[in-house]
Amino acid sequence: MSTAFAEAERDARGLTDIVEILTGGTHxxxxxxxxxxxxxGEAGFDLSGNxxxxxxxxxxxxxxxxxxxxCSTLELDADASEVDVRDWALADPDGRPLDEVREIRDEVxxxxxxxxxxxxxxVLPSA
Structure with missing residues (x-):
């Protein structure tokens, strides 16, 4: 979900040449x-082939x-302190009713x- 929204935000804001998005999980x-x-799909994104x-x-x-x-087991090297890590602590959508998954989607x-x-x-100080 986050990758789909991030790619849409990046494109809508004209940041495609500035922002690279990497995605994946630790498990x-x-x-x-x-x-x-x-x-x-309700929000206009087809993730069926992902x-x-x-x-x-x-x-x-x-x-x-x-x-x-x-749900991450992320452990970054102490020398990577310039990485700004945000733990959004969201519920895992697996097994949840659609209404709850919609709430998670909207929060993401x-x-x-x-x-x-x-x-x-x-990246655009005048923004």
Missing amino acids: PADHVHEAVVTVM VPREIATEELESCDYVATMG RARVSALFDEIERE
Whole structure:
């Protein structure tokens, strides 16, 4: 969910040449949960062909911002202190009713938008 919203925010704000988005999990599922596919489809995103992937610590340490969803086992090197880690502590949508997954989706969308407000101020100081 967060990647779909982040890519949309990046594109809508004209930051495609400035912001690179890496995605993955420390212990990814083997598929995108059906409820997530459903509620993201309602929001205009087709995640049906997406496959979660593992992301390496080295990739994360190369980032300016890292957002975790609350189920991460993320351990960054102390030398990577310039990485701004945000633990959003969101509920896992797996097995939840669609109404709860919609609430999680909406929270993810709001947090991604707020993070992009910060990024935009940093990379476009006049914004």
